[in-house]
Amino acid sequence: MNLGVNIDHIATIRQARGTSYPDPLDAVPLCLAAGAGSITAHLREDRRHIQDHDIERLAAMDGLHLNMEMGATDEMVRICERLRPAACCLVPEKREELTTEGGLDVVGHQRRLADVVARLSAVGVRVSMFIDPIEAQIRASSEIGAPVIELHTGHYANLCGAEQAVELVAIRDGAALAAGMGLMVHAGHGLTVENTPAICRIPEIEELNIGHAIVADALFKGLKQAVIDFRAVMIR
Numbered sequence: 001m002n003l004g005v006n007i008d009h010i011a012t013i014r015q016a017r018g019t020s021y022p023d024p025l026d027a028v029p030l031c032l033a034a035g036a037g038s039i040t041a042h043l044r045e046d047r048r049h050i051q052d053h054d055i056e057r058l059a060a061m062d063g064l065h066l067n068m069e070m071g072a073t074d075e076m077v078r079i080c081e082r083l084r085p086a087a088c089c090l091v092p093e094k095r096e097e098l099t100t101e102g103g104l105d106v107v108g109h110q111r112r113l114a115d116v117v118a119r120l121s122a123v124g125v126r127v128s129m130f131i132d133p134i135e136a137q138i139r140a141s142s143e144i145g146a147p148v149i150e151l152h153t154g155h156y157a158n159l160c161g162a163e164q165a166v167e168l169v170a171i172r173d174g175a176a177l178a179a180g181m182g183l184m185v186h187a188g189h190g191l192t193v194e195n196t197p198a199i200c201r202i203p204e205i206e207e208l209n210i211g212h213a214i215v216a217d218a219l220f221k222g223l224k225q226a227v228i229d230f231r232a233v234m235i236r
């Protein structure tokens with residue numbers, strides 16, 4: 001199973017100050033050395049974290065398997081066609097949302113999304129559809145020729161107890177249905193070290209994309225050393 005690390009929130013910290021650091025690209029070699037197989041970055045319409053120059057530099061990194069997340073807008077499709085990342089994940093995007101809140105409505109936008117899948121596939125980008133584990137959305141993704149689906153685990157992550165178990169079954173059934181149709185199955189959103197193991201036990205899921213919890217964990221795993229380094233500079 002591949003781990004794709006979403007580096008958006010490294011850019012979030014940079015954008016909060018308008019500085020040049022932390023540079024999300026500096027995270028790439030660290031993530032790859034630690035076992036990640038790919039890097040995910042979401043170029044949002046409002047450019048709240050990843051900027052155009054980030055995605056351009058990521059796309060130019062030799063040998064990097066870049067998964068560009070984006071809304072299926074004309075602007076984003078043109079950027080993706082030009083940069084040709086290894087993969088692209090189409091997500092729904094609302095300006096006012098804090099994060100990607102629901103899955104893509106492939107059923108409702110079948111023609112438009114079929115066109116986007118065809119355009120990006122034609123330039124060699126592997127396209128995935130970020131969808132909720134709903135049979136109709138899985139079937140529609142297959143019908144429009146998407147080779148990959150990414151199952152939205154955000155609802156699963158936000159639930160607990162019996163409700164979470166029900167959502168887990170939906171993800172498991174969705175993964176089996178999709179794989180049976182020849183789709184590659186990924187999953188992501190809201191995953192933490194606590195809720196990831198159950199998702200890992202679903203055999204059809206080949207990739208997880210995780211960002212927020214990795215960046216959050218990294219803060220506390222690295223904070224002590226950062227303070228030690230500043231104290232050392234002050235004492236010197």
Ligand code: PXP
Binds near residue numbers: 089099100188
């Ligand atoms: N997959 C998709 C399609 C996403 O939109 C996101 C969030 O940008 C993720 C995975 C990662 O979610 P999280 O940051 O909660 O780990």
